[in-house]
Amino acid sequence: xxxxxxxxxxxxxxxxxxxxxxxxxxxxxxxxxxxxxxxxxxxxxxxxxxxxxxxxxxxxxxxxxxxxxxxxxxxxxxxxxxxxxxxxxxxxxxxxxxxxxxxxxxxxxxxxxxxxxxxxxxxxxxxxxxxxxxxxxxxxxxxxxxxxxxxxxxxxxxxxxxxxxxxxxxxxxxxxxxxxxxxxxxxxxxxxxxxxxxxxxxxxxxxxxxxxxxxxxxxxxxxxxxxxxxxxxxxxxxxxxxxxxxxxxxxxxxxxxxxxxxxxxxxxxxxxxxxxxxxxxxxxxxxx
Amino acid sequence: xxxxxxxxxxxxxxxxxxxxxxxxxxxxxxxxxxxxxxxxxxxxxxxxxxxxxxxxxxxxxxxxxxxxxxxxxxxxxxxxxxxxxxxxxxxxxxxxxxxxxxxxxxxxxx
Numbered sequence: 001x002x003x004x005x006x007x008x009x010x011x012x013x014x015x016x017x018x019x020x021x022x023x024x025x026x027x028x029x030x031x032x033x034x035x036x037x038x039x040x041x042x043x044x045x046x047x048x049x050x051x052x053x054x055x056x057x058x059x060x061x062x063x064x065x066x067x068x069x070x071x072x073x074x075x076x077x078x079x080x081x082x083x084x085x086x087x088x089x090x091x092x093x094x095x096x097x098x099x100x101x102x103x104x105x106x107x108x109x110x111x112x113x114x115x116x117x118x119x120x121x122x123x124x125x126x127x128x129x130x131x132x133x134x135x136x137x138x139x140x141x142x143x144x145x146x147x148x149x150x151x152x153x154x155x156x157x158x159x160x161x162x163x164x165x166x167x168x169x170x171x172x173x174x175x176x177x178x179x180x181x182x183x184x185x186x187x188x189x190x191x192x193x194x195x196x197x198x199x200x201x202x203x204x205x206x207x208x209x210x211x212x213x214x215x216x217x218x219x220x221x222x223x224x225x226x227x228x229x230x231x232x233x234x235x236x237x238x239x240x241x242x243x244x245x246x247x248x249x250x251x252x253x254x255x256x257x258x259x260x261x262x263x264x265x266x267x268x269x270x271x272x273x274x275x276x277x278x279x280x281x282x283x284x285x286x287x288x
Numbered sequence: 289x290x291x292x293x294x295x296x297x298x299x300x301x302x303x304x305x306x307x308x309x310x311x312x313x314x315x316x317x318x319x320x321x322x323x324x325x326x327x328x329x330x331x332x333x334x335x336x337x338x339x340x341x342x343x344x345x346x347x348x349x350x351x352x353x354x355x356x357x358x359x360x361x362x363x364x365x366x367x368x369x370x371x372x373x374x375x376x377x378x379x380x381x382x383x384x385x386x387x388x389x390x391x392x393x394x395x396x397x398x
Contacts, residue, residue, distance in 0.1 A: 018369035058354055059308070063294075063301045083308045086368040087361065124309070153354050155291050197357030199382055201375055239291055239354055269372060 002174045002182035006045040007254045008038050009188035009247040010262075010276035012054075012131035015269060018089025027265040027274070034262035034276035035135035041278060042141050042185060049098050049144045050185040051105070051170070052129055053250055055243040056149035057196075059084075059124040066154045067117035069166075071106040072147040073099045079125030079133070088127055090134050096144040101178055105146060108173035114166050123147060132189045143185070150249070152190070152242040160228050163245045164221070167252020174253070188250040190243025192264075192273035193236040200237065204266040208236035209273040212244065216259045216277055221251055240272065247277075255285045295350025300334045304359045314362065338363070343381040356382075 015023070016031060023031075042050070056070060059081060074097045080088050099120070106118040123129075129147055133139060151157060158166070174184050192212065193205035215224055225248075233242045258280040266273050303325075307314050317324040325335055337345035341363055343356055360378035361367040367374070379385075 014371075015369075019372075058305070058352070058358075062305055063296050063352060063355070066296075081308075082311055083314075083358075083367075087371055089369045153291065153352070154296070155294065195353075197353035197355070197360075197375075197378065199379070201357070201379055234290070239352075271375070 001176070001180055002178035002184055004171065004174055004186055004254055004281055005047060005183040006041055006050075006185035007250055007257070007279040007281055008041065008186070008277065009250060010035060010038060010132055010136075011191050011272060011274045012127045012189050013194075013270045013272040013274065014084075014088045014127045014131070015271070016127075016131050016274065017134055018087070019269060023267050023270065027267045027270070030263040030265040031135070031274060037262050038276060038278065039136040039141075042136060042138065042143060045185060046183055047143045047185040048183045049101055049146060050138065050187050052132065052145050052147045053186065053188045053246040054128040054147055054149055055152045055190040055246055057126055057128060058153065059126050060119075060149065063154055066151060068151045068158055069109065069114065069116040070123070070149040071102055071116055071118040072097060072123045072149070073102045073106065073118050073120045074122050075099055076122070077125070077129070077145055077147060078122050080130040081124035081126060084126040084130070088130055090130060093130070093133055093139045095133060095139055098144045098146055101182070102146045104177050105148070105170070105173055108177045109166070109169055112169040112172065114169055123149065128189055132187060150246055152245050153239050157230070157242060158245070159230050160225050160245060160248050163249040164225055164252035167249040170249070171253040171255075186250045186253055188246040190246040191241060192244060192275045194240035194272035195237035196240045196271065198238050198240075202268045202271055203237075204268060204271075204273045205236040205241070206266045206273065208232075208241070209264060209266065209275055213261045213264055213275055213277065216247075217261050219256050219259055221256050224248065224251065254279055254281065257281065257285060258283065291352070293350055294352050298334065298350055299328050299330050300338065300346065300351060301355055303328050303330070304355045304362070307362050308358060317362070318365075341377070341381060343378050344384055347382055
């Protein structure tokens with residue numbers, strides 16, 4: 001039986017790398033502190049592999065033939081993709097993949113009724129994977145990754161209930177299909193509120209973001225699923241805030257756990273509310 | 289601007305994807321935009337909207353806003369360090385406002 005030894009979630013935005021030094025000092029401090037905490041947790045957890053549940057920003061498929069989930073089976077994951085390199089302002093990285101475990105997850109999800117696509121090719125990564133990789137020093141940690149890119153922008157989109165359910169399937173695969181003793185990290189990357197390319201681009205719904213983080217800290221997943229609806233996500237930013245569905249998928253995988261909010265900040269030029277959380281995987285699930 | 293009104297059949301989506309995935313095509317587009325547009329079976333309204341940098345018209349046809357943000361970085365030649373000015377041009381177009389250098393701080397609340 002493999003074990004989920006780490007579960008974290010954090011936002012991504014290109015400006016977290018390329019425009020970092022221009023941000024207000026308190027925003028820089030929050031990012032340094034929160035992502036630094038995750039970096040230390042990754043090293044302390046002695047992980048064999050990190051499953052990165054990230055949003056796809058239409059970087060890999062045409063919009064007419066768009067998968068809801070896309071698993072990266074490559075032996076090595078390199079990024080950022082050429083078009084995004086200058087936009088992000090970051091250098092290149094190469095993280096080892098785990099094609100064997102990725103294949104198990106890919107087949108395991110399909111066997112459990114989740115239609116998932118996969119590719120042996122190197123995926124095009126933009127800020128979705130590049131920002132967490134850079135800010136939490138995953139390349140230096142030496143831990144392998146398996147990216148699962150998730151559709152949150154091309155309707156119909158799997159809603160919060162479906163994402164949570166898929167998370168329970170992922171947990172079942174980790175428990176029953178992956179090798180005994182394997183230490184798996186789950187890293188949700190996406191959100192918080194933003195509306196990329198929309199009329200409210202640059203606007204950040206701080207009220208929504210802080211409400212969402214408080215909801216997670218309270219730990220009542222039924223309440224999260226009842227209240228974080230597609231409509232509520234759209235109100236807080238069409239096409240962007242729905243990236244928080246990756247957080248909900250990870251919540252489905254771990255069940256109710258104590259959740260620590262590592263920080264939150266909003267600076268309009270980052271065009272996205274920035275938040276991060278870490279769930280306590282050392283203790284038993286919270287009984288409610 | 290709900291995502292439910294997206295027209296997934298628009299050929300202009302393919303143009304943006306190809307430009308993102310192919311640096312050579314992007315260079316050709318910068319050198320001779322019309323010649324690259326000729327390779328795509330765009331309807332006349334799509335082509336006119338692209339030529340006029342009219343994102344409001346593209347969005348009204350069902351162009352996806354996320355690809356709009358990426359297309360703006362190409363059309364407005366601003367694709368580095370967050371590409372703030374490209375987004376400001378895009379916003380001015382979809383809001384049908386003149387471009388403001390302080391656009392980021394003047395965004396309307398919903």
